[in-house]
Amino acid sequence: MHLNHSISIFTGNLPPSKALFLRLENAFLLCNTYEIIEVISQKENIETELRGWAKLRGHIYLGRERLKQQYSYKIQKIKKDSFLQKASWGKKMQGIDIGNPKLKDLNLSDEILSIAPQNNGLLTRGIVVEENSPIYDFELSHKEQVWSNPVSILYEEGKSLQWNATTDIAWNEIPDLNPVLERAICQIMTYLVENEFSALYIPAKFISKINPYYMEVPLFLSSLMNDEARHIEVFTKRANANGGGFQYSSGVTQRSLFSLFKEDDYIKSSFLLHVMGEGTFVDLLSFLEKYMPDEATKKIIRLAKRDEMRHVAYGIEHVKSAIEQNPNRINALKNTAFKRKEFMDEINGESSILLEALAILAAGSDEPNAYKRGFDLLEELKEKMNENRVKRLVNIGIDEDLANDISKAHTPNFM
Amino acid sequence: MTKPIIVGSVAYDPKIVTIWDIIRDYFNEKGVRLDYILFSNYEAQIEYLLSGKIDIAWNTNVAWVRTYELSNHKAQALVMRDTDIDFKSVFISKTKSGIKSIQDLKGKKFGLGSADSAQAAILPLKYLQNELGESIKDVEIIRYNSDLGKHGDTGRSEFDVLEDIKNDKLDAGAIGISTWVRILEESLFSDGEIESFYTSEGYCHCNFTALDSLDKSIKKRFVEVLLSQDPNDPIIKKMMQMEGLNRWVLTTKEELKGYDVLTEAMKEQDLIKNNW
Numbered sequence: 001m002h003l004n005h006s007i008s009i010f011t012g013n014l015p016p017s018k019a020l021f022l023r024l025e026n027a028f029l030l031c032n033t034y035e036i037i038e039v040i041s042q043k044e045n046i047e048t049e050l051r052g053w054a055k056l057r058g059h060i061y062l063g064r065e066r067l068k069q070q071y072s073y074k075i076q077k078i079k080k081d082s083f084l085q086k087a088s089w090g091k092k093m094q095g096i097d098i099g100n101p102k103l104k105d106l107n108l109s110d111e112i113l114s115i116a117p118q119n120n121g122l123l124t125r126g127i128v129v130e131e132n133s134p135i136y137d138f139e140l141s142h143k144e145q146v147w148s149n150p151v152s153i154l155y156e157e158g159k160s161l162q163w164n165a166t167t168d169i170a171w172n173e174i175p176d177l178n179p180v181l182e183r184a185i186c187q188i189m190t191y192l193v194e195n196e197f198s199a200l201y202i203p204a205k206f207i208s209k210i211n212p213y214y215m216e217v218p219l220f221l222s223s224l225m226n227d228e229a230r231h232i233e234v235f236t237k238r239a240n241a242n243g244g245g246f247q248y249s250s251g252v253t254q255r256s257l258f259s260l261f262k263e264d265d266y267i268k269s270s271f272l273l274h275v276m277g278e279g280t281f282v283d284l285l286s287f288l289e290k291y292m293p294d295e296a297t298k299k300i301i302r303l304a305k306r307d308e309m310r311h312v313a314y315g316i317e318h319v320k321s322a323i324e325q326n327p328n329r330i331n332a333l334k335n336t337a338f339k340r341k342e343f344m345d346e347i348n349g350e351s352s353i354l355l356e357a358l359a360i361l362a363a364g365s366d367e368p369n370a371y372k373r374g375f376d377l378l379e380e381l382k383e384k385m386n387e388n389r390v391k392r393l394v395n396i397g398i399d400e401d402l403a404n405d406i407s408k409a410h411t412p413n414f415m
Numbered sequence: 416m417t418k419p420i421i422v423g424s425v426a427y428d429p430k431i432v433t434i435w436d437i438i439r440d441y442f443n444e445k446g447v448r449l450d451y452i453l454f455s456n457y458e459a460q461i462e463y464l465l466s467g468k469i470d471i472a473w474n475t476n477v478a479w480v481r482t483y484e485l486s487n488h489k490a491q492a493l494v495m496r497d498t499d500i501d502f503k504s505v506f507i508s509k510t511k512s513g514i515k516s517i518q519d520l521k522g523k524k525f526g527l528g529s530a531d532s533a534q535a536a537i538l539p540l541k542y543l544q545n546e547l548g549e550s551i552k553d554v555e556i557i558r559y560n561s562d563l564g565k566h567g568d569t570g571r572s573e574f575d576v577l578e579d580i581k582n583d584k585l586d587a588g589a590i591g592i593s594t595w596v597r598i599l600e601e602s603l604f605s606d607g608e609i610e611s612f613y614t615s616e617g618y619c620h621c622n623f624t625a626l627d628s629l630d631k632s633i634k635k636r637f638v639e640v641l642l643s644q645d646p647n648d649p650i651i652k653k654m655m656q657m658e659g660l661n662r663w664v665l666t667t668k669e670e671l672k673g674y675d676v677l678t679e680a681m682k683e684q685d686l687i688k689n690n691w
Contacts (some may be wrong), residue, residue, distance in 0.1 A: 014606075015606050015607040015610070016599045017599055017602065017606040017607070018599065018600055018601065018602040018606075019606065020599075021596075021599065021600045047614075048503070048505055048592070048595075048611050048614040049595070049596060049599060049611070051503075052503065052505075052592040052593065052595060052596045053596050053600075055498060055501065055592070056498055056593055056596055056659070057661070058497060058498075058661025058662065079646075079661060080646075080647055131647065132647060132648075132649045132652050133649075134649065135649070
């Protein structure tokens, strides 16, 4: 018998055992169809076991040859290949040498496909998947549905700008405030917590639908969720920091957040949440930072705003690239904004509880004249929010007239 | 609507339902109506096949031999698993027992599995007789008739034999090759604690059996559709892994020879009649 083999496995004195079969299993898994594998063993007679194993696995046992000190057993693979590609080897990523390997420096594949391979399961680009692995059917498997160009950079930024809601805030420096003002702040914090829950839960709804072939996106969204969790924590702590506590949730706020939460299309949701909602939220946070009476609370707002701006940047790039790929999407986005407005219009009004609290904060008191001034500042804020929304809408590729219409249709809840 | 092809199968494990649902769906998708009936033992299934209540039976080798003999050779083996061909029995003992051949079994306790299991009892007994002749009386044979009616499908009696080799109640015993590889793969014994000292000649295991009276076109269709199953289709792959095969193969004259030794053994051991 003379049969060419390309792979030899040296098994020394290993008896037929789990350890031996494991090595065989993997050698056959990774070799090509019709390849012959030689098992070199000191064991004189393990033919029964090797033959039996080969039979069960659908391979062919070819026979045994005596070598000098040991025995050569040969088995041929006749099954189809289990892996259609070979895994990479000898690749070293940039930035390792200087101890600074960034996500953007990963070169997992030559290109990022516009549709993820159908067999891409819970794994990402560059991992060689075994044939017949389960098909997950991720709903979001197109690049244009999820990708945002700076996502790797934003992810790194998100990590380097992490902060700690326990130790980074000078909690003990929050002064005792006038109860009217403190109550307004507690009301605002209550509202912020509600909104941050929407920003935490909505991406959570989508992460498991995003094809992990586009690994950077779920990673970024996880960091975003971590940000939102921290915001919920810090606003909750602030509401409870000074003898107040949570206040009231208005039906309008919940209705608005509900209309955001129930959106099932990822691009539409990203548009409503990051571009429209968090974008407007950033303006609100600027307003809060400006009028917050103490430094510690100002810092809370400032740090949260910094995170939110990153989320808005992701959303803008995401929706912008989705529109670039398919300009017809503008209509769908317009419709979703208008549909949300219709839903909100079923009940009238704004959150009176929140608006009064904001006016009192801006005024620093509930004295009638001051309150009126605060209320005027709030109207200015709304105008500012509208202007900035229009800018963002133009930025993602919507013409100005339509941008004005869409912006005006935005929910009075800000988010 | 034409009557479906009714296939019988013995439900020796809950996974049988999953396996047969996959096969049934596959046939139905190919436009061939097929349904299955589960039996709790092979004797009942043989009875149903012989009396025409089912069209095709998924038979063990023992059930095949019985059907063939009891039908006066008016039965056909259609298709089998690749793993059914060249099946073997192995005799095993603890490495330290010093048993190196069948001759060494004299004066020892030897375990056989269920009386209706070809691999664990019927054939091993024949091989012992062939090798030892009269002096087989010097071997103390202990039978483990667990799970009768399943013809060794569950492997329970083989595991009973193994258990008693492990705790030194037996010196040696007989099991099928697939059980042997499986226990080695699953490390049920410490490495090298147990070894095989005899491997039988190859014989054949299960097959799909039909009577000659079944319409030829039905047999043909059944065989064609079964053979068309692609082991690379994920759902088929899953079914094949559960059923323990890599591909379906035709049963030809060559494979039928693999039943000769069993037929002989069953006749010698008076196992042809079907007591249900």
